[in-house]
Amino acid sequence: MSTASSTHKPVIHDGRSVSGATEPETDCRGCPSIGGEFCSQLTHGPDGCQPKIRKRETAARSRQILYRSGETPREIGIIREGIAFQYVLVPDGRRQILSFCLPGDFLSTSLVTKGSMHFSIQALTPMRLCLFDREAVVAFIRDNPDSATAFTRICMREKERLEARIVDLGRRTAEERISRFIIDLMRRLEQHGHAGPRLPFPMKQKHIADALGLTQVHVSRVIGRLRAAGLIEVSGGAIEIFDLRGLREIAGERRG
Helix, strand or coil: CCCCCCCCCCCCCCCCCCCCCCECCCCCCCCCCCCCHHHHHHEECCCCCEECCCEEEEEECCCCEEECCCCCCCEEEEEEECCEEEEEECCCCCEEEEEEECCCCECCCHHHHCCCCCCEEEECCCEEEEEEEHHHHHHHHHHCHHHHHHHHHHHHHHHHHHHHHHHHHHHCCHHHHHHHHHHHHHHHHHHCCCCCCEEECCCCHHHHHHHHCCCHHHHHHHHHHHHHCCCEEEECCEEEECCHHHHHHHHCCCCC
């Protein structure tokens, strides 16, 4: 298993941009996240062009540490562009990836209810983030029933994904785990407007291994077998699914 980089200082929480300067605030038109369940509650105007809570925008480099476990950030981030992952390091330095965060996702829903981090978050790709004052977001959810309902649904989906991952780690084979991982990523990306058989896939074998409790060698072998069977192709930071039915059969799904 690989360990996370410790060379980047987390700076989202102290009011500075991870790239060194806050970017000029833009409206929400054209944002791939605007159709997200919570973002749609957060915007107003005839074309949903401005957020109801003042935000600032910032950029993050690939491999940038966004939050560290134990911090109490003052701002909550929603991803505008890019992908990040949540992870925990065990005492000997091994890493367990908990979840991947996609455009439209909160970097951490637990910040809304708890206020402190029990895991760290790292940028997997270059990112653009919308950052909101935590107290303002908490008040907005408390005072707006529709936003509270949307936030609850987001939390429940996260819970369901984590429960499914527990079953993967405890009872499923490597082939089943990786097939289910690909299908779940496909569904989530489609919800954010990525249509078609070719989808963003910046995850390296080490990321998949750390998320699914496997070794990089095992991940490489399984992906090689899926390729050889004509189910998928992974190249250039993207994945193309040629046979979704076959992938679902390996994953143990009964859907046609």
